[in-house]
Amino acid sequence: MVISVPLARIPTPLTTQNRIIAAIDMGTNSFHMVIVRIDTTLPAFTIIAREKETVRLGDCEPKTGNLKREVMEKGIVTLRRFQDVAKSFNAEQTIAVATSAVREAPNGRDFLKNVADELDINVSLISGQEEARRIYLGVLSAMEFNNQPHIIIDIGGGSTELILGDSLEPRSLSSTKVGAVRLSGEFVKTDPISRDEFAYLQAYIRVMLERPIDELSAHLNVNELPRLIGTSGTIETLATINAREKLGIAPNTLAGYQLNLKDLRELVGRFRKLSNSERLAIPGMSDRRSDIILAGALILQEAMVLLGIESLTVCDRSLREGVIVDWMLTHGLIDNRLRFQSSIRQRSVIQMAKKYDVNSEYSERVAAFALNLFDRTQGILHNWGTEERELLWAAAILHNSGLYVSHSAHHKHSYYLIRNGELLGYSEMEVEVIANLARYHRKSSPKKKHENYQCLPKKHRELVNQLHPLLRLAVALDRRQIGAIADFKCEYLPESQEFHLRLKPTNSDDDCALELWSINYKKPAFEAEYNLKLVATLEPVIASPDSCVKQ
Secondary structure (H helix, E strand, O other): OOOOOOHHHOOOOOOOOEEEEEEEEEOOOEEEEEEEEEEOOOOEEEEEEEEEEEOOOOOOOOOOOOOOHHHHHHHHHHHHHHHHHHHHOOOOEEEEEEOHHHHHOOOHHHHHHHHHHHHOOOEEEOOHHHHHHHHHHHHHOOOOOOOOOEEEEEEOOOOEEEEEEOOOOOOEEEEEOOOHHHHHHHHOOOOOOOHHHHHHHHHHHHHHHHHHHHHHHOOOOOOOOOEEEEEOHHHHHHHHHHHHHHHOOOOOOOOOOEEEHHHHHHHHHHHOOOOHHHHHOOOOOOOOOOOOHHHHHHHHHHHHHHHOOOEEEEOOOOHHHHHHHHHHHHOOOOOOHHHHHHOHHHHHHHHHHHHOOOOHHHHHHHHHHHHHHHHHHEOOOEOOOHHHHHHHHHHHHHOOHHHHOOOOOHHHHHHHHHHHOOOOOOOHHHHHHHHHHHHOOOOOOOOOOOHHHHOOOHHHHHHHHHHHHHHHHHHHHOOOOOOOEEEEEEEEEOOOOEEEEEEEEOOOOOOOHHHHHHHHHHHHHHHHHHOOEEEEEEOOOOOOHHHHOOO
């Protein structure tokens, strides 16, 4: 038996470059904590641990609206456990925020005082709009907006936040008192829900959402078509159920998953006819969410109808990650939000490369060669564009990451590390393509029997087929990892079905024999895919007239 210890549990020494922070979101339904390692040189952060506990602060005393004593006790027990976990990771600071349930409860501030006295955790009680602002920052830390308008919806236990932004300052921030726990407690008294209760609940949600959505829409310019981003446990649960039913299995990560309004309507129609115990039996349903999922799903459905948007993209970052970004901003680790957002994909790739001790100079040379090959063959051998070019770059930077595990079969280890790592800003399918490209930088080419390749849709298999030979050649061009090749020229000869690579050595006395051998060794994948004969030759370095003048 092999016993492995999770690397995340090994305390990491603090340095000025390496800071560990914990952030806690005390929500109406659940408490969440993330522990992150901040690399101040990028700047970026990696999530190294997550914790969650369903506390149900929103389950208040019916007459007074106070937080229940037993719920507050459970909250303190949960926070103490979170605190212990944060200490085990050497977190230098734990930041905690409380939202609508504590804001609205008459004894909410007394609860926070007890938390401070017993645990020495000072919790910030934030407004609905501030909650929305930090959710925006959290989503920006995970997704590229490309200066295009995006609407973010976060359905919590006590409130729903709606945000409109485009990479810069948010255009519109709102927090409305419709949440899955709040509405389930106030309006759902029958099981399954009665027709009258359902109709009243739907009408109430629509009335409550009309004003914030009208205000948000007023900040959209003419002809702007915003993309809808969804966060929160409710949306993740709905996406998980939908993915299981459509794909037969829930994806490894929900980030980037698409949930359309048609499927959502079908889920709502089914949920309303089922009892809580019957909903609980649905694959993918959380046992702590089955009793509030109908209200949450109905909030999302009505919001999408009012917005006139047919599809939602799931983001797995929200308030707690936004708390981290806000901390980085206030501590001068980020100049501004735009700097943090503008290169999320590139920073995420570089961060993963550093994590697995990838030789940066070597990987950057390979990436440069791969992109040059891509550019010089574009429109001649392939017709892929900017997005695919970026995937090739990421694969080139990370192709050797598997050496962190072992040299033997390291291409397979690279696939695993990339596939299961946290590459932010990419959809799940894009991560899968990057991982496959890295997987095939050496050894065998893609085969039908390879599960990692076969699971790709046809278009993405074709992408891997056409681009992995370019990565192989790029790796061969720096076989000794010393930058022996300064540049190269390409020539396509269709009449003879040949493709010539003319290499320019960095040093005139270097015959680059190992690079030429490696190109010949790796070229079969290129020749088979493009039905061409590849011929690599070394061009002599012509010394300039001044090069021999003695200074």
